[in-house]
Amino acid sequence: MISKKRLLVQVTLLLIGSLALALVGNGLRRDGIPVLRPSKEDLALKSGITPIHLDTAKLLMQNPKVLFLDARPFNVWKRGRIPGAISFPEESHDSLIKAFKDTVPFDRPLVTYCSGEECKASEMLAIELQKDGYKYIHLFFGGWVEWTQANEKVEK
Amino acid sequence: MKLRDTLLLITRLSLGILFLYASVDKILNPSPFSDTVLNYHLLPEFSVNLFSIWLPVTEFVVGVFLILGVWSKAASGLIFAMLCMFLIAIIQGVARGIDTHCGCFTQGGKGSPISHWTILRDVGFLAISALSLWIETERPTWKLFRG
Numbered sequence: 001m002i003s004k005k006r007l008l009v010q011v012t013l014l015l016i017g018s019l020a021l022a023l024v025g026n027g028l029r030r031d032g033i034p035v036l037r038p039s040k041e042d043l044a045l046k047s048g049i050t051p052i053h054l055d056t057a058k059l060l061m062q063n064p065k066v067l068f069l070d071a072r073p074f075n076v077w078k079r080g081r082i083p084g085a086i087s088f089p090e091e092s093h094d095s096l097i098k099a100f101k102d103t104v105p106f107d108r109p110l111v112t113y114c115s116g117e118e119c120k121a122s123e124m125l126a127i128e129l130q131k132d133g134y135k136y137i138h139l140f141f142g143g144w145v146e147w148t149q150a151n152e153k154v155e156k
Numbered sequence: 157m158k159l160r161d162t163l164l165l166i167t168r169l170s171l172g173i174l175f176l177y178a179s180v181d182k183i184l185n186p187s188p189f190s191d192t193v194l195n196y197h198l199l200p201e202f203s204v205n206l207f208s209i210w211l212p213v214t215e216f217v218v219g220v221f222l223i224l225g226v227w228s229k230a231a232s233g234l235i236f237a238m239l240c241m242f243l244i245a246i247i248q249g250v251a252r253g254i255d256t257h258c259g260c261f262t263q264g265g266k267g268s269p270i271s272h273w274t275i276l277r278d279v280g281f282l283a284i285s286a287l288s289l290w291i292e293t294e295r296p297t298w299k300l301f302r303g
Binding site: 002007010011014015017018019021022023025026031032033034035036037039118120 | 183186187190191194195201202203204205206208209210212213214216217218221227229230231233234254256294
């Protein structure tokens with residue numbers, strides 16, 4: 001029968017050993033990730049995209065120069081969206097971008113959003129559009145969930 | 157071989173292989189796995205990556221130790237603790253209606269979203285793990301074969 005003290009030592013060594021192995025392995029590999037995760041806002045700021053929250057999204061929505069882009073799938077957009085938002089599913093970027101560039105000038109302010117903070121589509125779309133040459137991109141993190149929870153107007 | 161030894165061998169190998177298998181995709185895809193962990197909304201955002209790097213290596217290491225039967229009580233206890241942690245994460249995810257994939261064996265949105273079936277499956281794993289912990293004898297696996 002193993003003593004409790006010895007068991008505790010073994011558990012601790014297994015955990016610490018795994019941690020050391022994990023950190024060394026992560027440090028050595030090319031696709032290693034930062035040990036401390038930067039927030040979505042930090043990532044967006046570093047990439048030159050402006051992160052915004054509900055209050056700013058509400059203000060921008062009242063400005064007709066600002067174009068809201070709904071990065072969720074088309075059938076989800078059809079069921080309800082932020083007023084004025086056009087459907088631009090992130091996965092359809094490649095097929096939609098040519099027509100988009102023909103109609104939307106590069107200096108027009110854009111706001112991308114998807115379901116909420118859990119989804120990545122708005123972030124990915126914002127990055128793609130930045131690569132396409134759009135200068136003023138805002139990323140609305142709270143997205144559809146935050147918008148509807150605040151009982152803001154929706155368009156159907 | 158005694159019945160207890162046979163049972164011990166089966167539980168060690170099944171849980172050990174399960175944890176080795178579960179660790180591989182997570183180790184190979186740290187970034188999608190950290191996104192999955194984030195989606196459970198259980199950890200502060202800054203700590204998600206550290207956890208995502210650490211957990212799969214721990215799964216791998218304890219899987220190897222359990223298969224070999226070295227420090228097997230400690231490995232078995234850690235597997236039991238991890239399964240409890242996974243079960244709590246999944247139950248709270250289902251209860252809160254979080255739309256996320258389990259991330260248990262595959263990453264990047266592959267596999268089914270968490271559901272009552274995921275909970276049931278994990279309860280099954282937990283039962284095997286409890287049995288393993290209970291009957292663990294600390295004898296190395298190669299000695300079990302000798303009887």
